[in-house]
Amino acid sequence: MDLAWFLALKFLKEYRAQSLLTISAVAVGVSVMIFLSALISGLQGSLIRQTLGSQAHITVQPAEEVARPQLEGPGLMRRIEQPEQRFLSIEGWQSTSNRLRRDPGVVEVAAGVSGNASALRGSAERPVIVYGFDPDEFNRVIDVRSRVVAGRHEPSGSEVLIGVELARDLGIGVGDQVRLRTQTASETLVTVAGLFDLGSQQVNQRWAILSLRGAQSLLALPGGANIFFIRVHKIFDAEKIAQRMEAQTGLLVDSWMKTNQQLLVALKSQSSSSYTIQFFVFLAVAMGIASVLVVSVVQRTREIGILRAMGIKRSTIFMLFVMQGAVIGLSGSIVGAFMGSGLASMFARIAKAPDGSPTFPVDLTPNLFLAAAGAATITGMLAAALPARRAARLDPVEAIRHA
Amino acid sequence: MPEVEDTSPPLLELRDLRKSYGDKIKTEVLHGINLSFGSGEFTAIIGPSGSGKSTLLNQIGLLDRPTSGSVLVQGKKTEDLSEEELTTLRGRTLGFIFQFHHLISALTVTENVLMPLWLSGLRDREVAEKAAKEALAHVGLEEKAHVRADELSGGQQQRVAIARALIHHPAIILADEPTGNLDSKTADSVFSLMRRFNAELGTTFLIVTHDPRMAERCDRVIRIEDGVVASDSWRPKGG
Numbered sequence: 174m175d176l177a178w179f180l181a182l183k184f185l186k187e188y189r190a191q192s193l194l195t196i197s198a199v200a201v202g203v204s205v206m207i208f209l210s211a212l213i214s215g216l217q218g219s220l221i222r223q224t225l226g227s228q229a230h231i232t233v234q235p236a237e238e239v240a241r242p243q244l245e246g247p248g249l250m251r252r253i254e255q256p257e258q259r260f261l262s263i264e265g266w267q268s269t270s271n272r273l274r275r276d277p278g279v280v281e282v283a284a285g286v287s288g289n290a291s292a293l294r295g296s297a298e299r300p301v302i303v304y305g306f307d308p309d310e311f312n313r314v315i316d317v318r319s320r321v322v323a324g325r326h327e328p329s330g331s332e333v334l335i336g337v338e339l340a341r342d343l344g345i346g347v348g349d350q351v352r353l354r355t356q357t358a359s360e361t362l363v364t365v366a367g368l369f370d371l372g373s374q375q376v377n378q379r380w381a382i383l384s385l386r387g388a389q390s391l392l393a394l395p396g397g398a399n400i401f402f403i404r405v406h407k408i409f410d411a412e413k414i415a416q417r418m419e420a421q422t423g424l425l426v427d428s429w430m431k432t433n434q435q436l437l438v439a440l441k442s443q444s445s446s447s448y449t450i451q452f453f454v455f456l457a458v459a460m461g462i463a464s465v466l467v468v469s470v471v472q473r474t475r476e477i478g479i480l481r482a483m484g485i486k487r488s489t490i491f492m493l494f495v496m497q498g499a500v501i502g503l504s505g506s507i508v509g510a511f512m513g514s515g516l517a518s519m520f521a522r523i524a525k526a527p528d529g530s531p532t533f534p535v536d537l538t539p540n541l542f543l544a545a546a547g548a549a550t551i552t553g554m555l556a557a558a559l560p561a562r563r564a565a566r567l568d569p570v571e572a573i574r575h576a
Numbered sequence: 577m578p579e580v581e582d583t584s585p586p587l588l589e590l591r592d593l594r595k596s597y598g599d600k601i602k603t604e605v606l607h608g609i610n611l612s613f614g615s616g617e618f619t620a621i622i623g624p625s626g627s628g629k630s631t632l633l634n635q636i637g638l639l640d641r642p643t644s645g646s647v648l649v650q651g652k653k654t655e656d657l658s659e660e661e662l663t664t665l666r667g668r669t670l671g672f673i674f675q676f677h678h679l680i681s682a683l684t685v686t687e688n689v690l691m692p693l694w695l696s697g698l699r700d701r702e703v704a705e706k707a708a709k710e711a712l713a714h715v716g717l718e719e720k721a722h723v724r725a726d727e728l729s730g731g732q733q734q735r736v737a738i739a740r741a742l743i744h745h746p747a748i749i750l751a752d753e754p755t756g757n758l759d760s761k762t763a764d765s766v767f768s769l770m771r772r773f774n775a776e777l778g779t780t781f782l783i784v785t786h787d788p789r790m791a792e793r794c795d796r797v798i799r800i801e802d803g804v805v806a807s808d809s810w811r812p813k814g815g
Contacts, residue, residue, distance in 0.1 A: 176694050187682035479678040482639055484667015484695045486660060569639045573674065
């Protein structure tokens with residue numbers, strides 16, 4: 174084995190220009206892979222972060238009420254009307270929430286109330302969704318605390334947190350008062366404790382976060398909860414967990430993956446087109462390595478013959494060429510990793526949003542480099558296998574006579 | 577064939593060795609060769625081109641398998657050995673010197689010389705270095721030890737090839753036109769070198785050559801013609 178290594182390195186060193194060219198070809202391939210992957214995973218990461226910044230991974234709401242016909246049987250004409258949806262608390266919500274929290278995939282369950290209302294200030298009126306949660310639980314699911322841009326982050330009994338857009342629409346700021354009115358004409362006057370910016374215009378325009386008690390009394394659900402916001406460990410497990418929860422509780426459970434299906438489809442097709450490009454790049458790299466090694470087997474036919482005469486084993490000859498492929502792949506991937514990350518960071522620096530923030534966050538992780546190095550090395554070895562087999566099968570007599 | 581029990585087997589023996597080439601039209605190149613070689617012999621194999629002497633050398637060198645008949649090394653048949661066993665036996669028992677020296681150009685002189693030792697599994701650096709130094713001293717090329725093989729002259733390369741063939745003390749050295757590519761003065765010194773090793777180490781030499789003057793200086797001359805042994809004569813020592 175060490176003899177195969179020794180000869181592999183010596184052979185690569187002898188035709189230095191040829192080896193360097195092949196290594197450069199691998200490096201270019203690897204840099205394309207690194208650049209594309211970093212760009213796409215960075216882009217996707219930021220899209221998902223943005224989406225999930227103002228959204229729970231899983232949302233649980235009371236089941237829809239369905240009409241249960243009293244009479245059944247033949248000869249009956251019947252028309253079933255969808256009943257109006259009453260505004261109700263989740264029955265036994267404490268025990269349900271505790272049960273959901275025990276799910277191994279779950280980080281946190283925030284139980285609270287939510288309902289529609291209008292925010293009024295003078296003649297201005299805006300529709301809002303009122304939320305009331307335990308602040309600690311809530312912030313572990315959706316991090317509002319760190320995205321409060323003015324004022325305090327925890328509303329007391331008669332206070333509210335609103336988004337920056339809503340504040341602008343109503344022309345109010347921290348310390349100003351605003352009236353909230355529900356559809357049942359229940360009303361309360363609250364003071365703006367703080368303003369948040371969750372990165373989504375819709376949320377910034379419509380969310381009004383009260384204290385849990387404040388919201389419960391406004392929505393006439395004292396001591397009740399009609400919504401759970403859940404955070405999970407692995408965001409792409411959310412749909413699986415949601416389905417499990419729905420089966421367990423009979424409640425209406427939605428994951429972010431279901432409510433953002435279009436985004437997911439877009440991300441998936443983006444990923445697969447990037448994989449396709451990478452596959453063909455590696456195919457070209459593999460063919461490059463293979464063709465160079467085929468030439469090298471011809472160049473070294475006589476030397477292989479003499480080594481065989483001296484008693485080198487076929488398997489050693491085979492390994493000697495596979496190792497050349499591995500060395501080319503690995504060293505190419507190291508150079509390519511530098512090139513690719515350089516390219517990606519350069520791109521991130523050039524492509525900037527008007528406000529100076531990078532539009533394309535690049536995601537250069539150690540795993541990406543390991544994957545690239547692994548892929549290039551394996552590609553090199555596979556590409557070398559064919560020429561290596563040819564070299565190993567050379568007949569020593571023919572090989573020695575080879576001119 | 578009846579075995580003779582009272583003597584130890586010859587170093588190398590060919591029994592009714594035949595070799596033919598071609599799939600559809602078979603051309604027999606060797607027509608039943610019977611020869612045996614003892615320890616310490618210095619033999620020339622001569623014959624016109626196309627007589628089959630190179631084919632014979634490939635058979636003796638275990639580089640190629642016969643169509644029928646056997647090659648026995650120290651009394652052991654080789655035809656039933658696997659490819660790998662044959663390769664190992666070849667590496668241990670035989671040394672090769674070729675007309676076009678066939679050094680590995682990517683390696684230094686020392687590395688080339690050491691190759692047979694590495695192939696036999698020697699990993700001790702000190703032992704290897706010492707053996708290489710000695711072998712190169714024998715052929716008078718100590719000062720070229722760390723030069724790359726392709727930077728030497730033809731005669732020097734052939735001397736390195738001899739050092740390489742000798743380093744692992746093989747029982748037999750096969751030389752195919754070892755001086756065919758050299759001018760007469762260099763050829764002479766290369767030949768003398770081989771004779772010296774034959775005398776000093778008792779290594780058996782089988783030399784295929786065109787050169788009648790060289791053949792005259794060998795102890796035994798085997799003439800191959802049309803794939804058969806035409807003559808096999810011994811010369812008295814010192815004569």
